[in-house]
Amino acid sequence: MECVYSVIGIGQGRLFFMITTIAMPQNVANVSACSELEPVNFGGKKKKKNPHWFADWLKDRDKVSTDGLDDGKISLGEKLKSFGKGLFCLLKSAINHPVLTGATILAGAGLTVLTGGAILPVLVATGIVSGVGMIGYGAYKAATAKTDGGAKQAWETIGSGTFTLGASALGAKSSLQAAERAGVVGAEGAADLNIFQASKQTFKVTPEALKVSGLNTKGNVLTAVTGTVHAHSNKLQGAHKYMSKANEVDAYRFNPNGTPEEILANNPGVYRGADGKYYIPQNGKPDAPFLIDTTKEQMIMMYGGDDMAVCDGAIFKASYVDTPAFAKGQVVYQDPAKLPYGEVIKFTKQAPGAFTVLPEGTKIKTLEGIVTVGKDELVALDVFGNPYATDAARILKRNMDFTPEALKILEGMC
Secondary structure: OEEEEEEEEEEOOEEEEEEEEEOOOOOHHHOOOOOOOOOOOOOOOOOOOOOOHHHHHHOOOOOOOOOOOOOOOOOHHHHHHHHHHHOOHHHHHHHHOHHHHHHHHHHHHHHHHHHOOOOHHHHHHHHHHHHHHHHHHHHHHHHHOOOHHHHHHHHHHHHHHHHHHHHHHHOHHHHHHHHHHOOOHHHOOHHHOOHHHHHHHHHHOHHHHHHHHHHHHHHHHHHHHHOOEOOOOHHHOOOEEEEEOOOEEEEEEOOOOOOHHHHHHHOOOOEEOOOOOEEEEEOOEEEEEEEEOOOOOEEEEEEEOOEEEEEEHHHHHOOEEEHHHHHOOOOOEOOHHHOOEOOOEEEEEOOEEEEEOOOOOOEEEEOOEEEEOOOOEEEEEOOOOOEEEEEHHHHHHHEEOOOHHHHHHHHHHO
């Protein structure tokens, strides 16, 4: 058995690896020992070293008996030697299977970029499982070996598994840090973990990492195809996080029922465009109104005067709580589907967010449509990572818990 050891991810300045075992058409038990043994040393002189040991190792011609018994029992020195050879499985695979190894490296690197690094904990966890499995398999084959060649191959497998396990565990912390940057919440706090804790955490975050990897892949593909920055794109990575203040806001549930006239009468501030769709004017941007998706739950936010906006029902449910209950110390998030249509109610925002700086003129895909980032505008991310354009003053006014770096950026843009 031979292993192909290949790079499957790049993150935080480190390489991550995985072992793949490939069954080779060989029968080490039937390798002729006669053609490989050196002449018997009758003169008492020191035996010469085999000048072809490297080529023999690459082609597995070293898996032969050297004691004349060929019974599967090898010395401690031979076990250690075979174990050591297993530690260089990557080199062996790269030489014997350059195309396969290179293709795997490129595929792994591409997967890392496509997911923004979110997939790395999954790959590390897979590497740990693979390493443990190889060690166990090698130990079993070593204990049941019938030939010396089989025993040597078993100990080489144990060495390969040990290297896989060790390399994966060493990359666990860095993989979590890369995944946190990519949006995997469960990967936060990796800097304070030791190697064992970090390795364990990679398994815990695997389900979330797979989900985020899917979202990031979709975002990056759409961004590349359309030229417009979509949610979960790598261009939004590294956003500065914050927490909303306990801001109170009036809002009502949009009522999509009835004739166009009835819809306009039942929803204050809403108008119907020439395309037959419904909109809310965006304060300061008359040419870029907020589109109301009548197929989903929508909340109309009323910040005062002409300052209004549209909030997706799912985002509202994860961001706004009942104000009277909050005043009593209770955090009760509100489901728009359970609210009456058209009734203006006061809510309190309690949700995390983030912002990043993109060049002026960058097009971003918001929930309301495609928006162009204007002068002195930032790109903020809602609780689900959806981008929208806003200004620094508004972010400062409505949020808190900024890092010193984030605060410096915001104050410099006000």
